[in-house]
Amino acid sequence: MSSENRISVPNSLNEHWMPFTSNKDFKENPRLITEAKGVYIKNHKGKTMIDGSSGLFCNPLGHGRKEIISAVTKQLEQLDYCQPFQQGFGGSFELATKIARHTPGDLNRIFYTICGSTAVETAIKIAIAYHRAKGDSKRFRFVGRERAYHGMNIGATSVGGMINNVKTFASVLMPGVLHMRHTHLPEHKFISGQPETGAELANDLERICANFGGENIAACIVEPVAGSTGVLVPPKGYLQKLREICDKHEILLIFDEVITGWGRMGSAFASQEFGVTPDMITMAKATTNGIVPMGVVACKEEIYDAVMDASPKGAVELFHGYTYSGIPVSVAAALAVQDIFEKEDIFNRVKDMVSYFQKSLFSLKDLEAVENIRGYGLMGGIDMKLKNKPGKAGFECFKSCYEAGVNFKATGDCLIIAPQFICEKKHIDEIIDKLRIGISNYTKNQKN
Numbered sequence: 001m002s003s004e005n006r007i008s009v010p011n012s013l014n015e016h017w018m019p020f021t022s023n024k025d026f027k028e029n030p031r032l033i034t035e036a037k038g039v040y041i042k043n044h045k046g047k048t049m050i051d052g053s054s055g056l057f058c059n060p061l062g063h064g065r066k067e068i069i070s071a072v073t074k075q076l077e078q079l080d081y082c083q084p085f086q087q088g089f090g091g092s093f094e095l096a097t098k099i100a101r102h103t104p105g106d107l108n109r110i111f112y113t114i115c116g117s118t119a120v121e122t123a124i125k126i127a128i129a130y131h132r133a134k135g136d137s138k139r140f141r142f143v144g145r146e147r148a149y150h151g152m153n154i155g156a157t158s159v160g161g162m163i164n165n166v167k168t169f170a171s172v173l174m175p176g177v178l179h180m181r182h183t184h185l186p187e188h189k190f191i192s193g194q195p196e197t198g199a200e201l202a203n204d205l206e207r208i209c210a211n212f213g214g215e216n217i218a219a220c221i222v223e224p225v226a227g228s229t230g231v232l233v234p235p236k237g238y239l240q241k242l243r244e245i246c247d248k249h250e251i252l253l254i255f256d257e258v259i260t261g262w263g264r265m266g267s268a269f270a271s272q273e274f275g276v277t278p279d280m281i282t283m284a285k286a287t288t289n290g291i292v293p294m295g296v297v298a299c300k301e302e303i304y305d306a307v308m309d310a311s312p313k314g315a316v317e318l319f320h321g322y323t324y325s326g327i328p329v330s331v332a333a334a335l336a337v338q339d340i341f342e343k344e345d346i347f348n349r350v351k352d353m354v355s356y357f358q359k360s361l362f363s364l365k366d367l368e369a370v371e372n373i374r375g376y377g378l379m380g381g382i383d384m385k386l387k388n389k390p391g392k393a394g395f396e397c398f399k400s401c402y403e404a405g406v407n408f409k410a411t412g413d414c415l416i417i418a419p420q421f422i423c424e425k426k427h428i429d430e431i432i433d434k435l436r437i438g439i440s441n442y443t444k445n446q447k448n
């Protein structure tokens with residue numbers, strides 16, 4: 001097929017089984033994206049839309065960044081692949097040093113994976129390897145949280161907390177995983193920033209320790225702000241409490257920062273934004289500006305040292321890794337992203353835009369179909385009033401907004417808005433104006 005044909009509707013949509021998609025609905029009314037530049041994307045009908053969620057939260061530096069494309073192209077021409085086991089290339093070490101400059105505390109040991117799911121899977125395995133290395137092999141339990149999304153392999157699905165993602169696969173999920181309650185309370189209505197109430201929900205971890213033995217728990221994993229299930233911002237003091245309970249029971253605390261990492265909250269990581277240092281951080285998405293897949297686990301030095309010290313010299317210390325762990329093309333993209341973060345002072349740029357974005361987002365409060373709004377940093381969730389069936393309002397509203405010229409990610413009945421970090425005020429205005437039109441049209445259509 002020529003590249004020209006690829007931008008129109010292909011002859012057949014039957015063969016491609018699309019992920020996390022209503023395939024039947026899509027194939028009747030396809031939404032094919034043909035071009036992306038800066039904050040805009042274009043579909044196969046020639047319609048230009050503003051990107052209201054940075055792709056899947058992964059292109060915050062804008063689409064079509066020349067610096068990244070050129071770094072990737074150069075890398076491919078020079079060294080297209082290098083096997084990552086018992087071999088390496090300079091770039092991955094340079095990148096690890098750069099990443100470690102931004103991670104909090106001494107989370108200075110960097111393990112590369114392929115994506116967010118594999119970063120979470122890796123963190124789970126590292127937690128087990130660490131405890132075993134210290135002679136503590138009875139810790140097999142993991143604690144996750146309701147309404148968490150950590151990805152789609154078995155480990156990440158097990159610690160996740162979204163019912164539709166687990167019910168089909170319940171029979172093969174990891175044993176021993178327990179879930180804390182989520183942090184969204186009924187009184188959390190139209191709050192921008194951290195809710196004042198709900199810190200005590202962290203005591204769920206203490207309760208799990210009391211019931212199942214803290215000494216049996218390897219790690220507790222949370223998204224500092226739950227992203228995919230609707231931007232659930234942690235109540236004030238909640239993450240601090242989790243940290244204290246983990247310390248008390250020597251449980252590793254993992255922050256899954258696949259969405260919140262690399263500036264979305266206004267600091268490099270949510271960890272710094274909320275003043276809580278975990279033992280591991282998982283990241284992906286913005287690490288390469290979404291151009292090529294890459295995941296990362298940053299571990300505190302003690303974890304690395306324990307695993308290293310448990311093996312004799314010459315032995316493989318951790319029996320884990322991927323064919324695409326830190327391959328040249330991903331590393332080249334990530335290094336170019338690091339350069340842009342620095343040159344364009346991206347994290348401060350986000351910080352400066354936060355109050356404008358949050359104020360604009362909350363201006364949608366008056367819309368009839370809007371049930372609730374939450375937000376932190378450059379991220380916000382708009383809950384739609386439920387229609388007869390969960391998920392229907394969100395999906396229909398997403399389609400109406402798409403027609404109005406703004407694209408974003410909807411999960412269930414929540415519209416998740418996450419503008420690119422390079423957005424100017426006029427782009428935020430455009431996102432909000434088009435959301436207003438799209439949501440209002442959705443309401444009108446419901447009445448007709």
Ligand SMILES: Cc1ncc(COP(=O)(O)O)c(C=O)c1O
Pocket residue numbers: 115116117118120149150151152223227228256257258259284285
């Ligand atoms: C917090 C979090 N963790 C993990 C993942 C999984 O990442 P991936 O889709 O790259 O496997 C996601 C994806 O949205 C995520 O939001």
